[in-house]
Amino acid sequence: MDFQHCFALWPKLTPAQQQWVLDTLITRRVPRGTVVHQGGVECTGLVLLKSGQLRAFILSPEGREITLYRLFSMDLCLFSAACMMNSLQFTVTLQAEKDTELWIIPAEVYRDLMAVSPAAANYANEIMATRFTEVMWLMEQVMWKSMDKRVAAFLLEESAIEDSLQLHTTHETIANHLGTHREVVTRMLRYLQGEGLVRLSRGVVEILDPVRLRDYADQE
């Protein structure tokens, strides 16, 4: 898949704008674990995923984490250029969860495009709205859902991403996604194991009954 096909804005740009984007486009290949962007520190630009997987999260003063959203290959593109907008002032960290290939449109290029092209400005708008919607969904989970339901939902999400019922993950990693402590996750997983929904072994959580786990996660 080439850049022109992944970048939905492409057909709405003028030939001159398209050429400018191609001339300034950055391609980056980052190994798993790389911090691609650290909000507030640098101004990355408009990032598009060619392949791989990114995780966007925030950090507490004590170093706790919570995942805001994840970005996948091809179909998902992302806005990581707070500096392009004066009013967007919060710090999001982006880290590669898998080996990842990125296209980056530098922030100054996209900012100039937005100034002259309504399509570019509205595209940025739609991307931000998508992220905003994901964060609001998370807010509702955090506010109204108990942690056991959130752990169950997270296991199912992981299972869908990895297309496997065997999840190679640690309790610490799950805790960092959900913004809680490892001990809490361990307690919840043991409870789910007691209910016959999962089986725990070293470095692996195995989903035994995805249907009942889904029912459990969806309970109010």
Added chain:
Amino acid sequence: MDFQHCFALWPKLTPAQQQWVLDTLITRRVPRGTVVHQGGVECTGLVLLKSGQLRAFILSPEGREITLYRLFSMDLCLFSAACMMNSLQFTVTLQAEKDTELWIIPAEVYRDLMAVSPAAANYANEIMATRFTEVMWLMEQVMWKSMDKRVAAFLLEESAIEDSLQLHTTHETIANHLGTHREVVTRMLRYLQGEGLVRLSRGVVEILDPVRLRDYADQE
């Protein structure tokens, strides 16, 4: 203050666009308590506050509330037109906290403006970025701050808004702002009273020591 002065986008519109906005502009006066907008249900449009105060909040399935942000007279304008953007899909309720005067640019008018004017699209972008930043601030509070600190911070915020140390509010109201239960707020307020920071009486929370209360709220 007239509309043209409150609406920061005004000078960036063409004379024809300005006339179109004026011709379709709706002025509304709503008494305190009115639900101005219920996301998902109706498509209000771009709302500007002439005077008064609005509260944006989300509701849990059980009817619990949490305040996302508040909007004040003159300087604050707001985006309440999810229908204008396909990707913005969450339900926010807007309620007048005081008698409020509004200007509303109908959604279809603003959507058409955004399609042709980069300035209009970028203005919507900036407003959404401002709200997104406020919601991310709230997310950090909810995730990393204990409820006693959040109650203290909320009392100081109310005090600043009302310009008074005597807050006429109920524990229920505070709980609805913070997304918790009344009993939790009552316990926190009694603790703050025990520390000599506030005095509680029927329907009133009086801040006795705003400096120490600020120190308390700001502790990690």
